[in-house]
Amino acid sequence: MSFESKIFRCHQGYLKNTDGSALLTEGTTSVLAGVYGPGDIRESRQNAQKGVVEVNFRPKIGIPTLNEKYLEQFVRKVLESAIILEDHPRSCFYVITQIMESRGSLLACSINAAVLALQDAGVSMNFIPVAVCVAVCEKEDINGVKNNQMVVGPNKEDEETQIAHMTFTFNSVTNNLACCHQQGSLSQEMYDKCLQLAQQESSDKLKAFREVLSANYIGCR
């Protein structure tokens, strides 16, 4: 793992107009998330029993395409199970994730940024979703032999040689899988190894989340 992938920097409260925001940099990827909520939503889209989550995934350049629509559903579904929506009936949480720099592990960084923005807004959650990205890449070792290596938090160079790419989101309370996206051929053995590796990494990441929060609330601003 290179030095770059160890970078985890978050600035909460970055935006002044939103209820909560977070600018998260993981490795070389950077995502800015803003949250408005709980707020108004038109009657046809309201839910009388619980709140609704809407996510707007915006690419760095250009208008959102099918790709962004696809990633949006992952962020939305994770937040729907994480936020205690029963406390906010007939309301809506608008989450806007703006990609500032996409150089690997994009989906994991976006989910984490959205979660940190919700924390900044003070929204009560059932659990903290922690997203980790793992890729299986073809790497050459010292002897020039090509083999498959698991890389946690792959950067752009790693993703170019990848055979499989996974994003796992864990429940901080029970450590079970909240959300998963995997593409690329993997044997059952490799899948289990990657899942274990991701689980270990998620506990480190959760500590980093806690440090970010402590810095904001305990330290002086």
Added chain:
Amino acid sequence: MERSILLQPQPEELFNKYLENDVRADERKMGEMRDIQMKPGVISNAHGSARVSIGNTVLICGIKAELTKPSPEEPGRGLIIPNVELPPLCSPIYKSGAPCEKAQTATKFLDNLLKCTNIVDTEQLCITRDVLTWVLYADIICINYDGNLLDASVTAILLALANVKLPMVKVNEDEESDEITMDDTKTFQLNIKSLPVSSSFATFDKYILRDPTRKEEAMTTGMVTYVVDEDDNIVYTEKNGGDMMTEKMSMSCIKRSRDHGGRVRKSLQQFNTTTTNDEQMNEDADEIYDMMKMNEDADGNR
């Protein structure tokens, strides 16, 4: 016969009662799939087509091939462009206009799946490098939507790709003219290298429902889809929201996906013949029209 859960005054309680008694509203067991029926070559004007139905969910896939210049990034490869449509015809939820979110995400799912697997090696679509290539537009239209869109779409697109017959094309490399001759009498079929099969499950609390219907999808909180290929490798996983999955639940789902994959693959391979005689192929298709009912054991499903 399916009891209309949603018309009851307290749908969630009734749904819970069904699940506690280990049965579903349409009297299936938790791990039981609905009947799958497949038929290739249903659209005569298309280069390849298929109709797949899982229970009441009916999808038609039509593939139209066009000639184009290959993209500069991959000059030796062709393209397969999927598109899933959920017209207002298939369900009262969908309105006319822009494609709904479900259709868009299903399109992207198929696009990702085609790119990360070796179903069709797109090099065989290329006629002349950097000059001419085939692009296949695969349109999947849902005629009737009753849950489990992804499984049906994957099966439909596999069957339609296996059914594609492309005419032989020659580029006349004359210095004066750039003629393209197409020979309709000689056709070639695509070499399908891999048959990944998808299996979807709906999650609700601690229950996992195999092959959910539309009403079950509305009542449950999340969906998991596993795509497994013939080497038992997990090729694609999509778990969208819903409740947490323990490792035991994941393992059980993956095992069922493998078993299901084997059975569907056997049926798909019966259609994957390279005969050029159309009549013969239609006769075979009619004989193998009904696939066996997919029954699974109820144990190990939680």
